[in-house]
Amino acid sequence: MRTHASPTFVLIPGAGGSAFYWHRLAEELTGRGREAVAVDLPGADDSAGLAEYADAVVAAIGDRTRIVLVAQSMGGFTAPLVCERVPVDLLVLLNAMVPAPGETPGDWWENTGQPQARAAYAASEGRPAGGEFDALVEFFHDVPPEVTAAVLARREPDQSGTPFEKPWPLERWPDVPTRFLQGRDDRFFPLEFQRRVVAERLGIPVDEMPGGHLVALSRPRELADRLETYLL
Incomplete structure (x- = not known):
């Protein structure tokens, strides 16, 4: 088995499952001598649920050790399942959904009050409250224009509804050191x-x-700095 002198950052994307979301952060981390593994999830596969998403992450980890698992948004439902299967030194939830035992990702929204919180925050900024979702307004508002263009030039990843339908299977949060990092914007x-x-x-x-919801795209250097502090 390989051993690594420094941790490997394993990066789990949110809905759509595209590893490209992490490309700026991965470049920043590798430039610092870290190993970064951005995982593609089978988001478009109607036969794939959270168990299959965890399979994809475990396969990407392989025989690597000293794992720092970073989970964005919907990735918060997958990361704890990975922690039950492979040794993880640290779990970092980034702008993530936090599941409750037995809760489906589809029920999470109303259970947590996210629609009301989103609408109230929009109203506080003078934007229409409760309107249709607009990715440019809600996701890309602080992402540099050239990065936004590069992301939008790619085929938009599809997200199957399958993983939203089944209950989160764990009875409790895994016994892994966990940090939660949130973009204040x-x-x-x-x-x-x-x-x-x-x-x-x-x-x-x-x-x-x-930073906003897509902080790995908008502020990769600052995000890498924060992740590095968690290693100290």
Whole structure:
């Protein structure tokens, strides 16, 4: 088995499952001498649920050790399943959904009050509350234009509804050191909403940094800096 002098960052994307989401952060981390493994999930596969997503992450990890698992958004449902199967040194939830035992990802939204929190935050910024989702407004508002263009030039990843239908299978959170890092400018999962959900479900504080929901695209250097501090 290989051994690594430094941790390997394994990066789990959110809905759509595209590893490309992480390309700027991965470049930043590798430039610092770290290994970064961005995982593609089978998001478009109607036969794939959370178990198959976890399979994809475990396969990507292979025989690597000293794993720092970083999970974005919907990846918060997959990462704990991975922690039950392979040794993980640290789990970092980034602008993530935090599941409760037996909860489906489809029920998470109403259970947590996310639609109301999203609408209230929009109103506080003077935007229409409760309107149709607009990715440019809610996801890409702080992403550099050239990065947005590069992302949008790619085929938009499809996300099957299958993983939203089955209950999250764990009875409790895995016994793995866990940090929660939230972009304070996230319009989709507002900071105060996340503070409440994380306190209720994990009982840990929320760390914050500048940036919106796609912080790995908007602020990869600052995000890498924050991840590095968790290794100290």
